[in-house]
Amino acid sequence: MTRPLLRALDRSLLEQPAHEVAPQILNLLIACGERVGRIVEVEAYGGTDDPASHAHRGPTPRATIMFDRPGLLYVYRSYGVHWCANVVAHRPSEVGAVLIRAIEPIAGLEQMWAARPAARRPQDLGSGPGKLCQALGINDEHLGTDLLEPGAAVRLVRDGADPPAHPVIGTRIGISVGLDHPWRFSVPGSCHRSRRW
DNA sequence: ATAGAGATTGCCT
DNA sequence: GGCAATCTCTATA
Numbered sequence: 001m002t003r004p005l006l007r008a009l010d011r012s013l014l015e016q017p018a019h020e021v022a023p024q025i026l027n028l029l030i031a032c033g034e035r036v037g038r039i040v041e042v043e044a045y046g047g048t049d050d051p052a053s054h055a056h057r058g059p060t061p062r063a064t065i066m067f068d069r070p071g072l073l074y075v076y077r078s079y080g081v082h083w084c085a086n087v088v089a090h091r092p093s094e095v096g097a098v099l100i101r102a103i104e105p106i107a108g109l110e111q112m113w114a115a116r117p118a119a120r121r122p123q124d125l126g127s128g129p130g131k132l133c134q135a136l137g138i139n140d141e142h143l144g145t146d147l148l149e150p151g152a153a154v155r156l157v158r159d160g161a162d163p164p165a166h167p168v169i170g171t172r173i174g175i176s177v178g179l180d181h182p183w184r185f186s187v188p189g190s191c192h193r194s195r196r197w
Numbered sequence: 198a199t200a201g202a203g204a205t206t207g208c209c210t
Numbered sequence: 211g212g213c214a215a216t217c218t219c220t221a222t223a
Contacts, residue, residue, distance in 0.1 A: 043204070052204070054218095057219080060219065061218085061219090063219095077216090077217050077218070078204065078205050078206090079203065079205050079206080080203095080215065080216035080217035081206070081217080082205055082206065084205080086204090129205070130206060131206075172204075174203085174204050175203085175204060176202090198222100199222085199223085200220100201219105201222105202220085202221105203218090205215100206215095207215100208212105208213090209211100209212080209213080210212080
């Protein structure tokens with residue numbers, strides 16, 4: 001097995017509506033220190049016109065970063081317990097982000113196991129938005145990190161893998177409004193996705 | 198001020 | 211399958 005060749009991302013990839021960006025970041029790598037995971041499931045969230053989005057009511061203290069530059073990391077607290085990670089993504093002057101819902105562990109597995117004592121199988125490490133933040137060690141200290149900046153604490157990079165030509169598409173889960181949008185995407189066949197499709 | 202819902206997870210029965 | 215944990219924001223007063 002050869003070392004994967006890592007390439008920087010072009011920011012223009014993220015300067016499109018979140019629901020167009022979302023399937024494009026499948027199979028990218030997210031890295032925090034030595035810990036690396038492959039993104040296998042995402043959901044897109046829009047701006048004030050998306051009732052399920054944190055940005056629906058405008059730039060609240062929590063959601064302000066969704067109005068900021070594409071490529072920044074949006075971390076929020078879920079149910080007062082877990083951290084969840086998003087990539088800010090939208091057209092200029094618009095609003096949106098892509099929630100990372102599941103990763104396949106790639107490197108730093110020992111640290112991931114240590115960070116997730118409840119995990120029993122490898123797919124328990126990152127098969128959910130809260131789980132993958134725990135596994136990677138992402139928390140509110142990383143809020144606003146530029147994921148495309150070399151040397152940043154949390155990075156988004158590409159290796160040899162392209163996004164799937166035909167991602168699995170579904171409606172977003174865990175929400176009660178905005179169910180009409182088919183904005184959940186995952187890598188076909190991955191056993192590291194969150195809930196059953 | 199206070200109450201209730203929420204982009205979740207893990208432990209209990 | 212039920213439910214607690216406990217932060218952020220909204221609605222109501």
